[in-house]
Amino acid sequence: MGYPNLQDNKITILVVPFPAQGHLNQLLHFSLLLSSHGFPVHFASSSIHNHQARYRLRGWTSTSLHNITFHDIPIPSLPPSTPNPNSTHSFPSHLVPVWEFVIHHLRSPICSLLHSLSSSSPLILVHDPVMSFVSDDAFSIPSIHTFKFQCVPANFILSYLDESTSKTYSDNHILFSPLPDIVPEEVWTFTKKYCYETSSEGMLFNTSRTIDGHFIDLLAKEDGFVGKKIFAVGPVSPLTVTDYKSGPRHPCLEWLDKQPLKSVVYVAFGSTTTMSDQQIKEIALGLEKSKQRFIWVIREADRGDISKEGELTREKSLLLDFDKRVEGMGMVVRGWAPQLDILAHGSTAAFMSHCGWNSCMEGMSMGVAMLTWPIHSDQPSNALLITDYLKVGVIVREWDKRDEVLKWEKVDEAIRKVMVDKEGLEIRRRAKDLGEKIRDSIEGGSSYEQLLAFINYISGFK
Template identity: 85%
Template sequence: MEFPNRDNKIPILVVPFPEQGHLNTLLHFSLLLSSQGLPVHFSSSSIHNHQARHRLQGWTSASLHNITFHDIPIPSLPPSTPNPNSTHNFPSHLVPIWEFVIHHLRSPISSLLHSLSSSSPLILIHDHVMSFVIAEAASIPSIHTFKFQCVPANFLLPYLCESTSKPWPDNNMFFSPLPDIVPEEVSTFFKKLYYDTPCEGILFNTSLAIEEPFIDLLAKQDDFVGKKIFAVGPVSPLTVMDNKSGPRHPCLEWLDKQPPKSVVYVAFGSSTTIPVEQIEQIAIGLEKSKQRFIWVLRDADRGDVSQEAELERVKSLLLDFDKRVEGMGMVVRGWAPQLDILAHGSTAAFMSHCGWNSCMEGMSMGVAMLTWPMHSDQPSNARMITEYLKVGVMVREWEKRDEVLKWEKVDEAIRKVMVDEEGLEIRRRAKELGEKIRDGIEGGSSFEQLLAFINYISGFK
């Protein structure tokens, strides 16, 4: 992707929310902008900036030098350990960490806003959850603010429907908010953190190939009328490049030996901790399916991921399972190169928690999805994938979120995609959707939307 050269050197400040999925998305977008010669500043705690850089995939190490990182020093983080026996799947153990970090970010980011806008206009791109930065920016007339949404457009529509009296199409399943997507105490935390703020535009990590009807509908709602909306996704690279020297991850060496489109990739993200009883059922289901698989088995992130050792709970689980499935499957205990796995020619399907990053990455690579939503926007994302786009199957319905899913259901979902006649059609649609998304990046709608955004901010003098 190449854009016309520009003389505009207005700085861009990007402020992410300090959680892996948000850090990852905003860093990818920052790299997209900096690759076009735009001066990008990326500001978070030193701990979270390190996390974002360390886990980056798809870009060369040298590309990071094109961004100015503002590593804000903070005291040692309070201890936080994921609870595998929690009554819900939301990573509530991280809420005190987020509160602590945001408290220490407020003053330094305020100073940064003033310094970067002192001699020229400043473009501020902030995570939609980090609304507090607007309070300070609003008093500085040379700052132009854009909100980055890390959830898809259709996720927002039910909540706008609740707050307006406008008629809605009664045949669209997306206009019924799902219950219990976050615990009450977590919802209270986000309500304190997030409030409606003025901005000139909204950026989405989505593609018109996926969400054009929802983007069009969103643009007509009161909260969005008069604002620029840019669907610039996927912001993660489509061509995966090694960004570190040294040997490849062992799972990629294993994938090299498997037949084309024969492997199910199983991973539930960085914010999910699965109880032992459920892990055991997943293991049986994978083994019974007789399908090749890579399973990333890890607990949710704790506060400072650079200080984390492999959790003993995860390390000791299913040790005999490794031997039983040797040759057919591989268990990765720890971080895995997801983009590389999804882009690999041997990967056919992705059993996922349906975080929006993972959805975009899986759909972009044209793999079929096996959806197992855990919290937040994930249940809505799973419905869109299975019921609207029809590029996947539901493993566990949201209505059964409090139950341990039996191995038979895991086996059934895998076979439906990998073996049954129905699966051939699902995989065909997934491949076709992946091609449409990639076409959008390679000169199509996503290219044009990113170009429109860059042209728009280039007009500020």
């Protein structure tokens, strides 16, 4: 089974991501995947966020980005966006004004781009659901075919189709109903304004049927989804990691090279999490007491423009002697770290994560056990999927304890459960098996077939 010959195919693809790291990353990976199969792919966002997406990309060859046409839309200086470690909720609300500002300045240029790219050939528009205005603007142009790219799994979408009714969707009676307080009210207002139902021919999921097949089948039967084309094409990130950056490797990878196989816990909470001072101290103590090897990425949530991030003075002042105390056992990375490289490394055994879907897919694809610490949005639901449904991880912090500082004993307990206890051996075995099944789905299995189905489908447009 192969891909159609695209040399004479004049179809063009335009990808429009939402300007947040977890969304930019997934859609850029998918863009590179499509370009590797011969499609001309355009990627449109602000110049600031296109730079962010390119700068943080991991796993592809140095020439891969040359196959993408980036539309770096200039915008005025962004509004201030400093994360608050003492916020009453954990969602990065400091970014909401930035997102509003960026979307406002992107709409007109992207509308012009839609007309330009669709003037001489069919255009496939792939957009983040939060950028629904793009679909509205494309609706009146007959040569454009629109698809939504979902950066969350199907079970999360299912849980919000009917918020008044709790639904048991899984065979083993796990309840995937809406969880309380996943985002503050101001964020719901933003989401309803920019993420709404629009006309589209279908949707793409960064997931594998190995993980999400049961829920995708259920979703396909729901109102608004019947008759839609649904393609589960994930993971869209590479399974074999290539050194994208030139120059020396990140020091944490050099450190990993010296550790025994499957001996290291990787700890990172994503690009939208800011921990309180007290919580950082408790995590540090838990890692130290566990006596297990670790890499811990300490950073605040992104600002709107990552090139203007602070010097991490707070993180340094909180852990003045920690590096010395754990020397030889652990490594602290202050700032950005090459997550995909770390997860792909043979020394990495487990991943303590906020459970953003991008991180979940990367961790599960690499066959590492997950230690779940959900912070906001789809993350609590993703954590349930990992621990209760797939059974490839353990809970570090339960969602009903979200307003409490988690004590070091709980951090220590979760790490030991995975890395030391007999129960952990079985969890790690299941995680390894799941990783192999996900890899098989890409290498000729269901995800390969779903990508092929999408390519064949859009190649039929003339």
